[in-house]
Amino acid sequence: MIDYARPYEQNMCDLYLAPTPPAQARLDDFQVFKKGTAYIYGNYYSNSYDAYQEPELDTAVYHNLVNSREYRREDWKYKVVADWNEDDTVSWLIETAQCLGFSEYDVPFYNFKVHGLDLKLMKREEVLQRMITPNVDPMLSRRLADAVFEKLQNRLSEEMYRDRESSVFRYVESDPYQHSDAVQTVLDLDSLEHKNRLYTSDYRPNDSSLLQGACDSSDDAEDVFRSSETASPEYYGSDGSKSGDEDDKRKSFKRPPGRPKGSGRKISKRPRSVSVPEFLRNLLLDPRYCPSIIKWEDHAQKKFRFMKPDEVAKLWGKMKQNDNMTFEKFSRAMRYHYRQSVLVSVPTARLVYQFGPKGPDITTANPSMVKVKSETDVNEVIFS
């Protein structure tokens, strides 16, 4: 059953041309040397496919909520807001949200890909509108929006003040978010063994006074938020792991018994990663991918066709940080979903599959299927 599939959201797949981060070395890379045939085989494939690559899609990155880490650049720190480009705005937003003790997964950052000038003009209400997203508690989004808005206003007024002080503006020394030195070693084996590390532990507290509660066991946004206001997080006395040389003030506080107020709400921590069927659904509902590389064959029957199987596989690989993904392997993953009727095969037709009874929800507010349908027919004629 694929009841875990998140509802489709616009911008769920996001396409952008940011430089791709250095690919993580995977153990799989080395397996090539264990199998002589695979080595030659692989070369052959990659060479022949290179000829078909379309530059536009080559640099495309399928974005899902998981890789906001692409926006970890810090250019924005050295510019005035008015000079921020879209990426600067997003980078700032993500970092600010984290400094405030929120999870980056609560931030629908793709709604904030705006130039700094537009951000400046944004009213509190608009920030809120953009912050709202189906998977996050609206109250949480509201607090996040408010807090972010305040931060923005602070920065803007500080800029104004500095502008009067000196005509030459430099932001560096006033940076409220000094980043700690990167703790990265070339020989760090962890980075080889677990790619998740990138988004689980890449996160470094920038403001310890605010972040005290953000990284610990609290699931509750209320707790996190309150700790930033009153600095009264819970004290772990039993195992002793948190006591000792830590902050003395903490010892005088003890969490009152019972469930903290408002702790029943669910906030999004790390969202479940996108499954193969979900991924397909997302592409199918996104006009940036839909007719071009994958399209509906028959929306009513949930049938779809791969136009460029290798491009789809490449996107999947990109999303999973796996440069070795091929349609061959991707389709194997698809076939495993036959068992549960999430997908069903369409015999005789090649590159055509179908969502089964347990498939993801494919409804959408703006179906572009009508147009697709006619293109289908055209292509059909040409093909045969």
Place this chain on the structure above:
DNA sequence: CTATATTTTCCTGATT
């Protein structure tokens, strides 16, 4: 940490 679910890799054999 354990168990289950999903995905990746590789492979054999069949089909178009």
Place this chain on the structure above:
DNA sequence: AAATCAGGAAAATATA
């Protein structure tokens, strides 16, 4: 002949 399909097997990852 090259692509695509079907699954088995096993290992790797992800999630509960």
